[in-house]
Amino acid sequence: MTDEERKSNLDEMFGEFAELVLENVTIELDELRLSLQPMIQQVAAQVAKPALSMPTSLIPAKFTPPFGEYTSKIHEVTIGATKNEGGTRSKTLTIGGHKAPAWDLFQAPPKHLPIIAADVFDMKISLAKVVKNHYEEVLEDPAEWAKLCVNKYGADAITLHLISTDRQLKDTSPNEAAKTIEEVLQAVKVPVLIGSAGDPGKDGPVLAKAAEVCEGERTLLCSATVDVYEPIAEAAKKYNQVVLSWTSLDINQQKELNRRLIDWLKPEQIVIDPTTAALGYGLEYAFTIMQRMRLAGLLGDSELQYPISSGTTNAWAAREAWLKDPALGPRELRGPIWESVTALALLLAGNDLFMMMHPAAIKTVHDLIDWMKERKPVKSEDYPDWTSMALPEGV
């Protein structure tokens, strides 16, 4: 069959579309039919006449949801332990377990909804003014601080950052730090996660001690890094804790560290954190690494099949979040919206555990999770006609 014949043949069948198709691709007729199939089914019947005759009724179409194929799922990790499980918490928190890309509700809703842990520090630290305002009274009392976060701000968990153990700050000993942990465990009944100071010389012993005093509580030890991981992994193994595997915006490093940790730990003892950079200051790196990790995990990369955590408080590193500058609008709104939008982007990338600070941002992210967790049976009438609404101007 020559091109000309083929064309007239197709013209008969599909009218103007044949022209479009033949001009642009050179493939066998059968293949062509096959590749045209979806279009043909809807169009062939309608477009019997060639060229531009106006359709007199809507050309029907059926949208097929674009399902993907995912061979694996993300591990489920449980943090905290109740009395029955050997701990003293009133509830446990489970994250991960996903079978589809983040928030692809049509494929699979999140197996476990993301959670929020509020940051508590074991000594007074410098904070952005609009954050500090909410913690003024408790800055020197971690137990009260934790209570405030849980009772008033609704945090699902607490991360107690033992920054005073830093040799350049107070150089608090692991034993002394353990006392603070016990106080906080007494003060609140939600799961308590333990953060170290980021002092390579102290993090190992401090977190090892934390693992010991939290025996039975199934805490999250934050964090193991490529530099300091052995003592943490060992203690986590001994006392059955979970470890946060923390790397710096490098997916290969993340795989490497996870590979090392798995020598001590079971998969359900690992949570990963690729570092959160603030909105405007590198957020896209964190976003893309999280998205890639989740997809790689679903497609079978066993080194990345872990729930993800974000130090979302890093959002405050952006000066636009805290600068006092009337031209930028009130920082009381700008700050928490900065933390919220940073969280929201990472939520959509697949993050499971948020470590946050501003109460308004914590509430917002809780709301967002609730709003996004399922498809609602909305009807077309539920959509307002925004084109004709009278709106306030200049407010």
Next chain:
Amino acid sequence: MAKLAGPMEIYPLLPGTNCKICGEANCMAFAAKMAEHTVKLTDCTPLYEEEKYAKNRAKLEELLRPPVREVVIGTGEKTVAIGGKLVLYRHDLRYTNPTAFFIDIADNLDAEAFEKRVKAIEDWTYVYIGQGLRLDGVALRCVSKDPQTFANAAKKLIGLTDWPIMLCSLDAKLLSAAATAIADKRPLLYAATVDTWSELGKIAAKHDLPIVAYAPNNLSDLASLATTLQAMGVHDIVLDPGTLSRSALGTTVDNFNQLRRAATIADNEQVGYPLLCTPISVWADYKEGDAPELTKWDEVLTAAAMIVRYADIIVLHSLDMWTNLPLTFLRSNLYTDPVKPVSVQPGLIKFGDAGPDSPVMYTTNFALTYFTVESDIKQGNVDAWLLVIDTEGMSVQSAVAGRKLTAEKVAEAIQEYGLGEKVNHRIIISPGMAARISGETEEASGWTVKVGPRDSSGIPKYLQKELWKEE
């Protein structure tokens, strides 16, 4: 993901003369870049000038057409292109055509308020790492419900601005009136529905205007509308599956996601068009006397979610700095080319007329850190040296924590870039975030370390007051 054409598919269709007019060494080099979409087909001018290549050119255009078509709104200098997306995930290649921000204006505002709002839209700007962030267009809404008022407002609008315009009404009569009035400005028409497609499709086809197909929460109707409009001869179609926020935000996210996945991964051409989102819809819940900040808050969240989830154009009501700053930042971040290097060259940078007595600071070679510090130093208008240390492209905070910024590295860099020969003093200012390593750095380098401000926005003041010279 749908497969994008590779160099070996592109190459045989190029002229093959290696004439270098495109600026590449040969046709193969051009094909390689074309596969990455870092050059434009039109750069190969012989393809367009010589008749004998017409057939191949057509084949190439089809081969290279992005799975999400590109739609251009407006005319002249100030057009905005939306869509043209090649991939679902930015890491698959990159996102093209950043989400366009259209701000609404009501057709029944009095002349003064109308002018003021147009100006406010045009003037909204913020300087972010050397680039001016801006909004993109004006969405004129028919609140008056009167065709004459709407058409007049449209005419008034084109007298006030040359920015791209979107005309918004769900009433076909009203929309037609304004569309005909300013058809030569190529406005985007909002919207054709299952009830109005026939009348509006004709207008769009006649004037060759881009038009939005709107079918709330019904993706099959949306595909049907797009297919029908296409069959009517409309070329530029935008899809709106409807925007609901709050408890139905998940539905909105999921609808957009399905449409974009279908176009990019499942090769569903029926929905291979740009997506429009209307965060402005949240204002339907606003009641007079409410604090508008709460509604604005919802508008930001809705817009942010949908900028992440594939919206190519959004319609907003809020014009505040605190609402649109995070949104323009988010857009800027996500539309950054992911292969763009994370780091800049390490080395010693001279600012102004820096000499032997000028202050010396150091920072990391993470591109964002560097550009932020650079712009802050320039703002201070002070002569200074900046030592850029190789931290493998990590920010100060991460680099200190990840041991990529250590006392030894600082000492080595001081040596390597001959700082000792450039200045008479032996004082180096460290970033506030690197305070942890200042003691060790003094030991390793023999220089006195002064800890500078925690955020580089404090640099101008720090240098102007010469705080580094204090004991």
